Every structure is written in C-alpha cells, then in structure tokens.
C-alpha cells in the first residue's frame with residue numbers, strides 16, 4: 001500500500017513569519033496538496049525563554065491568510081497531537097525512559113564553561129569540535145553522588161563507532177556522514193526540556209510525517225535524527241534540504257532587504273496569490289511561467305524540481321506577481337482592498353470616493369497597492385487641485401493660452417474630440433498636447449488613461465482642474 005504523503009511545517013514561535021520561513025511552509029503544503037496528502041503544523045515551542053504564544057497564533061493566521069489549509073495544528077488535533085511541543089512532555093518522557101533502559105543515553109554533568117574549553121582546544125588542534133566524552137563512562141556511583149549533590153545533568157545520546165551514515169536527500173541526493181564526526185549529542189537539556197533533535201524527530205515519527213522539506217541549515221542535524229529514530233525503533237521521514245533565500249544581492253535575507261514579514265506584506269496590500277506565486281518559484285522551477293492558482297501550484301510541484309543553488313528574492317519579480325494577482329481581482333474585491341487606505345490628509349479612500357465602481361475602473365491598471373489607490377484618490381479629488389512636482393514642471397513650460405483654449409473647447413464632447421479640438425486650436429500635438437493635459441487633469445506626469453480621467457472627473461471637474469492649472473503656467477508669450 002502506498003502511504004499517503006503527510007508533510008508539516010514546524011516553526012519555532014520566536015518571531016513572525018517572513019518570506020524565508022514561509023516559503024518552507026508553502027513547499028511542504030504544495031508537496032502534500034499536489035499528492036492528495038495532508039499538511040500539518042506543529043509549534044516547536046520548547047525554548048521557554050524565547051517562545052511566545054502570540055507568535056504561534058500569528059503564524060497560524062498568516063498561513064491561513066496565504067491559503068495553506070492544514071489537517072491538524074496547535075489546538076486542532078487529529079488524534080496524533082498535541083501539536084505543541086510544550087504539551088508533549090509525557091510523550092517525550094516515555095521515549096527518554098526507553099533510551100535510558102537501552103543504555104543509549106547517559107547523563108552529562110559538563111558545564112558550559114567546561115564544554116567551551118574543550119571546544120577551544122579542539123579547534124586549536126585543528127579538529128572539528130565534538131563532545132570529548134567526559135561523562136560517557138561515569139560509573140553508577142559517581143553519577144548518583146552528583147545527582148544527590150543536586151547537579152542537573154543533560155542527557156546525551158551515545159554515538160558508537162560504526163558505518164558511515166547515509167541517507168538520500170530529496171533535494172541533494174545521497175548524503176554521507178562519518179559517525180566519528182557526530183559526537184555524542186544532547187537529547188534532553190538540564191532543565192528537562194527535549195533538545196531540538198529529539199522532539200523534532202520523535203514528533204515527525206509519531207505524527208506520521210512522511211516527508212520533511214526544511215532549510216539546508218538543518219542538513220547536519222539529519223544524521224543525528226536518523227540515529228535517534230533508529231534507536232527508538234521509529235520510522236524516519238524522507239528529508240529534503242532546501243537552499244536558503246537570499247536578497248537580490250546574494251546576502252541572506254534580512255531587514256536590509258525591506259520589510260519582508262508576511263504580516264507587514266499583507267498589511268501593505270500584497271495578495272496571497274502574489275506571494276505564493278513568487279515564493280513557489282524561489283528555488284523551484286515550474287514548467288509554466290504564468291500565474292497559477294494554488295491548485296495549479298500544487299499540481300505542478302515536484303521535489304525533483306527543487307534547486308540546490310541559493311534562491312534569490314527579487315522584489316521586481318514579486319511586483320510582477322502582485323500585478324498578475326491584481327488583474328485577477330474582481331472590482332468589488334479591489335474596492336474592499338483599497339477602501340480603507342489612508343490619503344495624505346488621513347481620510348480613507350472610501351471617505352473621498354463617491355462612485356467606487358468608477359474609481360476602481362479608473363485606477364485598477366495603475367496601482368499595485370492600496371496606498372497607491374489612496375494617492376490617486378487624493379490627487380484626483382483634492383479641492384483645490386494639487387499638482388505634484390513633475391506636473392508643475394510641465395505646466396511651467398506651457399503658455400496660459402494653451403489652457404484658455406482647453407477651457408474654451410470644453411463642451412460636452414468626449415475626450416478624443418476635445419483633445420483634437422484643443423490640438424487644432426493651439427497647434428500642439430503628440431506629447432506637447434497630451435502631457436500638459438495629463439499634468440492638469442491628474443496632477444501627475446503618468447497615471448490612468450486620460451480618457452478615463454476625463455470622464456471620471458466630468459466636465460465641471462475638468463474645468464476646475466484646467467483653471468487651477470492656469471495658475472502654474474508661464475505668462476503668455478503672445479500666442480492665443
């Protein structure tokens with residue numbers, strides 16, 4: 001029988017999700033969804049000092065916003081939970097006992113300072129730092145004495161000599177690590193909490209995870225986790241280690257590359273579909289270049305198409321997907337998206353725009369964010385009209401006569417006829433005709449199609465703007 005694919009995303013709730021870590025979630029989701037499998041979320045909150053419940057909640061909200069449906073999550077158990085590691089203490093205790101009973105682990109009393117000294121001398125001798133085995137052979141009496149004295153040991157997993165560890169990485173192919181390079185590692189911290197290696201591996205096994213896609217920073221953890229699962233007689237998932245996301249400059253993603261938090265991006269008006277189309281292609285190649293729905297992204301996903309090279313986040317590419325996503329929004333959705341955005345005077349788009357349908361139709365091809373919609377709402381509806389610097393520069397080169405003619409020709413005719421008449425009267429055409437009209441009508445040197453602006457403003461609106469533009473023109477040099 002073929003087992004159903006079951007993947008997971010296992011964030012540590014020590015911060016908000018950002019483009020880097022949410023891509024890992026997306027890949028795991030797509031892998032499961034594409035195969036008719038299941039995707040679950042597990043909160044790895046064993047670090048008591050750094051984990052926060054609000055981060056765990058925020059992660060779920062962000063994943064839901066992105067459209068990553070899950071079969072189980074913290075607070076939404078499917079019988080294999082709980083899906084919060086801090087609630088799994090009893091489960092872990094059983095597995096610690098099993099390891100102790102089999103002699104696979106031993107208490108280690110070494111202090112941080114002692115370990116640091118050992119590490120330093122190993123490095124000085126040109127060796128990779130490894131646990132030196134100080135507490136490995138402590139006898140029972142020695143252990144008991146130290147325990148009775150109140151020392152709180154960690155628990156270390158014994159890595160005995162043997163064949164190299166080999167596993168087949170879903171992305172990187174065969175991986176090999178000598179046991180001697182691993183060293184005995186901690187499975188339980190001195191405060192009693194499980195180490196990452198332990199809880200992460202045990203949970204994947206108990207939660208029935210078949211495939212794990214995670215960052216390549218975890219690659220060296222995998223051999224340890226395989227040893228551990230083998231010792232516990234638990235089934236290991238297949239692991240695939242994906243390259244990390246870098247900025248366009250090749251450096252690891254950081255604040256320097258702008259605000260890349262999922263929450264911030266949602267607030268700024270990015271569409272979930274834009275983020276998903278962008279992220280799904282960071283380090284994964286699709287056969288099709290065009291915009292895809294979540295189902296299509298899942299259907300076309302394959303681990304064989306994951307690359308090993310660092311994945312570059314290019315903001316220009318993200319804007320491309322944002323426009324693609326925006327084009328697919330119906331007018332009502334776009335209105336909902338832009339209506340609460342604040343204009344420079346603090347009022348919302350909805351407070352300024354009286355005809356939402358007409359406004360959305362006017363600006364939809366010229367905005368990529370609600371803030372840009374607010375820019376147009378203010379610019380087109382401000383009274384008295386306001387002209388941006390570029391527009392003022394254009395107007396300053398135009399004779400007043402030009403706009404007097406433009407006002408005089410204003411009749412109830414459509415835009416094209418009006419512009420033609422203004423051209424005939426002033427002798428201007430092409431850019432010399434349309435740029436001043438654009439500057440006057442929109443207050444900008446680029447923007448929505450002029451014919452649309454013209455009908456949106458209406459005859460009176462156009463007149464008011466032309467008259468305001470007159471104030472910015474150069475004095476007549478003799479023309480009409």
Ligand code: GLU
Pocket residue numbers: 010011012044200212213214215218
């Ligand atoms: N909590 C780990 C992390 O956030 C999960 C690693 C994994 O996916 O196995 O890095």
